[in-house]
Amino acid sequence: MWSKPFDKMMQRLIRRGALRVTYPDGSHRRYGEETADAIEVTVHDNKTLRRLCLDPELALGEAYMDASFTIRNDRLEDLLRLVLRNRGGAVMPAWVRGAQRVRFHARRLLQRNTARSARARVAHHYDLSDDLYRQFLDADMQYSCGYFARPNMTLDQAQAAKKAHIAAKLLLSPGDRVLDIGCGWGGMAITLARDYGARVTGVTLSENQLDTARARVDAAGLGDRITLRLQDYRDLDEPFDRVVSVGMLEHVGVPHYRAYFARIAELLTPDGIALIHTIGRAAAPPQAHSPWIHRYIFPGGYVPSLSELAGPIEASGLWQCDIEIWRLHYARTLRHWLANFDAARDTVRKSRDDRFVRMWRYYLIACILSFEEQAQAVYQFQLARKRDAVPLTRDYLYPPRTWQARAAG
Numbered sequence: 001m002w003s004k005p006f007d008k009m010m011q012r013l014i015r016r017g018a019l020r021v022t023y024p025d026g027s028h029r030r031y032g033e034e035t036a037d038a039i040e041v042t043v044h045d046n047k048t049l050r051r052l053c054l055d056p057e058l059a060l061g062e063a064y065m066d067a068s069f070t071i072r073n074d075r076l077e078d079l080l081r082l083v084l085r086n087r088g089g090a091v092m093p094a095w096v097r098g099a100q101r102v103r104f105h106a107r108r109l110l111q112r113n114t115a116r117s118a119r120a121r122v123a124h125h126y127d128l129s130d131d132l133y134r135q136f137l138d139a140d141m142q143y144s145c146g147y148f149a150r151p152n153m154t155l156d157q158a159q160a161a162k163k164a165h166i167a168a169k170l171l172l173s174p175g176d177r178v179l180d181i182g183c184g185w186g187g188m189a190i191t192l193a194r195d196y197g198a199r200v201t202g203v204t205l206s207e208n209q210l211d212t213a214r215a216r217v218d219a220a221g222l223g224d225r226i227t228l229r230l231q232d233y234r235d236l237d238e239p240f241d242r243v244v245s246v247g248m249l250e251h252v253g254v255p256h257y258r259a260y261f262a263r264i265a266e267l268l269t270p271d272g273i274a275l276i277h278t279i280g281r282a283a284a285p286p287q288a289h290s291p292w293i294h295r296y297i298f299p300g301g302y303v304p305s306l307s308e309l310a311g312p313i314e315a316s317g318l319w320q321c322d323i324e325i326w327r328l329h330y331a332r333t334l335r336h337w338l339a340n341f342d343a344a345r346d347t348v349r350k351s352r353d354d355r356f357v358r359m360w361r362y363y364l365i366a367c368i369l370s371f372e373e374q375a376q377a378v379y380q381f382q383l384a385r386k387r388d389a390v391p392l393t394r395d396y397l398y399p400p401r402t403w404q405a406r407a408a409g
Helices: 003-013 046-054 055-067 075-085 094-105 115-125 132-136 154-169 189-195 205-221 254-267 291-296 306-316 327-345 346-351 354-372 402-406
Strands: 018-022 027-032 038-043 070-071 175-180 201-205 226-230 240-246 267-282 319-326 378-385
Touching: 003 018, 003 027, 003 046, 038 046, 046 055, 046 175, 055 070, 055 291, 055 319, 055 354, 075 354, 115 205, 132 201, 132 205, 132 327, 154 189, 154 240, 154 267, 154 327, 154 378, 175 189, 189 201, 189 205, 189 226, 189 240, 201 205, 205 226, 240 254, 254 267, 254 306, 267 306, 306 378, 327 346, 327 354, 327 378, 346 354, 354 378
Parallel strands: 018 038, 175 201, 175 240, 201 226, 240 267
Antiparallel strands: 018 027, 038 070, 267 378, 319 378
16 A cells, blocks of 8 residues: 555655665565666565655664665665755655654754753763763764864874864863863863863763763872763853863753853853854754654754854853854764774674664764765854953964974874
């Protein structure tokens, strides 16, 4: 029954490239360009076919995880790239487009983030297992976009460059009180305290991350400079000279953007500076978050457009001293993570299962393509209470010795 609507949907969708589908009854159908190299997929049962028709974005990820939809030679990246390059306009059925509109307009309800729900959502992803993250992250366990100042940088080098770039924008002086919102496994706090003499307070809602971060701080001998807490940023009430937040805004939720930026403004001293590093949608309007990512990876997560952040930032009274956009840096970071994860698949499979391995590969590959094929990028917002809290040009970020070092490297 569902072969015909799925066939019609594929005829409308696949115009560039080629797709060859084997249906549950054993029949075959080719879609797209005759001369193109066809990606070959098999739908193994009618239930999966039905779900792919009704909610394709959610169902495709689930079917790949469950192996009820398989791809010859596991060409998952090629398949997702094919779909993304063809998707757009009114090619999807009306009910699919309608469901997307409903999800978009319901995002304020879905993303309500009380202190209790925020902790549960963080635990869903970040408290899985430190051992899992050690399999694919860099040595410092930076779970955010690296900064590839040179194309041939290693993952460790790019993450170190990211931290140095952020520290430069914070214009730190020894003894500065720094708040790290969403401090993860403590890498940023350790870097700012050890290399720049800052006194860092880090807050997180992840118990696993907090335990590991505290152990790392103790091992580094920085317990007198770094305080880490299991605390919601909304409960803070002490002043800070600097605020840094890397990869946390994606979990705040649309209904809370005004409160988030207002809280940062309240926490900053009169000469204070904040650096907010977040994934965002560039050159594109807001849209509904992926239902598959929401269900399996980041419950309540959302990637905002600049238009959704501009109003809350303006309402906070903070000066927008600099807005920098990193375009393909996260795609490169994710490719390193994927390569590391693939190399550790057998190890992960022993502690998890095949379904988890497929889920995690789907997540990493889908994220890569969101940066390579869609409108996602990384924003760095440098915000301050005063217009002249930072230099009036970006020259301070790139002193001559930096360029000499790059040339020598």
